[in-house]
Amino acid sequence: MKIDSTRPKAHAPVVAGMPAADTPPSPLEINGLTVSYGDTPAVNDVSVAFRSGAMTAIIGPNGAGKSTLLKSALGIVAPLSGQVTCWGRPLARQRHRIAYVPQRAAIDWEFPARALDVVLMGMYRELGLLRRVRAPHLARAMSCLARVGMEDFADRQIGRLSGGQQQRVFLARALAQGADLYMLDEPLAGVDAATERAIIAVLKQIVAEGGTVIAVHHDLATVPGYFDRVFLMNAHAIAEGPVATAFSRENLDLAYGGRLAPDPAGAAGARDAL
Amino acid sequence: MGAEFVALSLPPILIGTLAAIACALPGNFLLLRRQALIGDAISHVVLPGIVLAFLVTGLVAAWPMMLGAGAAALVSVLLIETIRRLGRIEPGAAMGVVFTTMFAAGVLLLEQSDTSGVHLDVQHALYGNLESLIWLEATGWDSLWDAQALAALPPELPRIALTLLVVAGAVLLFWRPLVLSTFDEGFARTLGLPVRAIGVGLVGLAAMAAVAAFDAVGSIIVIAMFICPPAAARLMTDRLGAQIWWSIGFAILSAVLGYMLAGYGPLWLGGAHALSAAGMIACISGVILLLAALFGPCRAPAGLRRG
Numbered sequence: 001m002k003i004d005s006t007r008p009k010a011h012a013p014v015v016a017g018m019p020a021a022d023t024p025p026s027p028l029e030i031n032g033l034t035v036s037y038g039d040t041p042a043v044n045d046v047s048v049a050f051r052s053g054a055m056t057a058i059i060g061p062n063g064a065g066k067s068t069l070l071k072s073a074l075g076i077v078a079p080l081s082g083q084v085t086c087w088g089r090p091l092a093r094q095r096h097r098i099a100y101v102p103q104r105a106a107i108d109w110e111f112p113a114r115a116l117d118v119v120l121m122g123m124y125r126e127l128g129l130l131r132r133v134r135a136p137h138l139a140r141a142m143s144c145l146a147r148v149g150m151e152d153f154a155d156r157q158i159g160r161l162s163g164g165q166q167q168r169v170f171l172a173r174a175l176a177q178g179a180d181l182y183m184l185d186e187p188l189a190g191v192d193a194a195t196e197r198a199i200i201a202v203l204k205q206i207v208a209e210g211g212t213v214i215a216v217h218h219d220l221a222t223v224p225g226y227f228d229r230v231f232l233m234n235a236h237a238i239a240e241g242p243v244a245t246a247f248s249r250e251n252l253d254l255a256y257g258g259r260l261a262p263d264p265a266g267a268a269g270a271r272d273a274l
Numbered sequence: 275m276g277a278e279f280v281a282l283s284l285p286p287i288l289i290g291t292l293a294a295i296a297c298a299l300p301g302n303f304l305l306l307r308r309q310a311l312i313g314d315a316i317s318h319v320v321l322p323g324i325v326l327a328f329l330v331t332g333l334v335a336a337w338p339m340m341l342g343a344g345a346a347a348l349v350s351v352l353l354i355e356t357i358r359r360l361g362r363i364e365p366g367a368a369m370g371v372v373f374t375t376m377f378a379a380g381v382l383l384l385e386q387s388d389t390s391g392v393h394l395d396v397q398h399a400l401y402g403n404l405e406s407l408i409w410l411e412a413t414g415w416d417s418l419w420d421a422q423a424l425a426a427l428p429p430e431l432p433r434i435a436l437t438l439l440v441v442a443g444a445v446l447l448f449w450r451p452l453v454l455s456t457f458d459e460g461f462a463r464t465l466g467l468p469v470r471a472i473g474v475g476l477v478g479l480a481a482m483a484a485v486a487a488f489d490a491v492g493s494i495i496v497i498a499m500f501i502c503p504p505a506a507a508r509l510m511t512d513r514l515g516a517q518i519w520w521s522i523g524f525a526i527l528s529a530v531l532g533y534m535l536a537g538y539g540p541l542w543l544g545g546a547h548a549l550s551a552a553g554m555i556a557c558i559s560g561v562i563l564l565l566a567a568l569f570g571p572c573r574a575p576a577g578l579r580r581g
Contacts, residue, residue, distance in 0.1 A: 071460065074460075074463070074464045075463055075464070076459075076460045076463045076464060092466065095464065095465065095466045098464065099464075100460070100461055100464040102458060102460045102461060106458075106460060107457075107458060108306070108457065111306060111456075111457050111514075112306075112508060112511065112512050112513055112514045112516075112517050113453075113457060113512075113513070113514060114512070114513065117513070117514075118457075121453075121454055121457070121458070121461070124450060124454060124465055125465065127450065128450075129447060129448065129449075129450060129451070130447070157512035157513075157572075160512075173461075
């Protein structure tokens, strides 16, 4: 990835509070990332450092480039310019520490694979090309399924699961990767209430154990309840910080272009009303 | 069925079977990647490839022709990508344009060149010469253990056997990356897998199988075997490993049953002439697909799709 140093950083993120000197290095630091599909940039010169050990929501309107930011940060989509480092080192050297859960719509659900097969895919790094899947691998895959409450569906073809169950299976695959950083693209989109609770419980457990979670999220009403921090964007970066400060009326207006209902009670009121 | 069967029917059945399996194996992955038409495209474009190879070398020899066919397959894949990108045309349409145009160019080339003295024509390209791949030195089943007789086997047999070995070996060795990048390309990229190289490699394997099979059995079988056995197999199981085995079984069944029906069926029915083995094999694979679509246990798409 090239760094385009000549371009001025027009939309430097508003970082609430400088990190303390002993703050661990950011598991995902993005610098001047620009991604374009055709003529218009989907992600425009975004710089942001996600906080280690936090659960951060990426929010913004439809088409704000949230998924694209995730994908280009992971090298799935090639950026025009910009730099990504993970724990202070290039992404390529840290891939083993990162798990990714794609959007449900990106998956071919007719693929001949069972829930268990999908979870085993998360162990590719250990299994490599030719190592056989043995009892310990299977046991760990089953325990990952159990953590998301899907152990009874291990043998079910993935297309024969409900949307929420499908999402849980993919979270189980991420767990099987044994990562330090979990990046999820709309993990709660179109899932049932029970699944939403189960997924959030697992994500909070990951953070409690020292992991980092970054999730594209669409439901503003649940941001304060589920997440520690929030990153707002609309092609460019708007703000990153703790929910208490960054998830403000002003920032939401900036991100959504004032399309949210006006709320004279201010930021706190906006959060409660949403 | 003794000496006559071993000399006249066994080699073409074996060659047809191995060719069918060699095409069905990569066909499974092409089908799951919604790229099944690639096999169709490759098997059409080998015609201009072999005609050009003949014009350049003046020989109807296997290796120059396979090289020519391979080069044509490569050109077609590049053309498809170029048209898709420059013209912003969906991949299916780009493939359709490229392979019909290149096949037509092959027909024109063939007409303009003096190939009357050699065994090279459109008919041969379409349905091969399976029936002519006979083993005259065979005197019975014992010949299978006779080195001298074995040396006189049609050269297509070892060639397609070698191709199958390479294709099967590659699929086995790269099974996990192939499955991962086919199922979830984005995830495969996050693991650092060379997704594009895997895709190119798969098309390369398919091209290899198509070219080697084309030489022996013609493009009709190649096209049918890329799609029909894997598609029928998908309807029999929800597991990929099992799907591969079903597709191999269906490929064998199509080749053996098709050859036997073409050769002996008309005689049983009182007819005088045998039918085209290639045509019959392709038809049988189509019938198998139809039966799987009607009665296969996994034919109903999952009911709870996409929540």
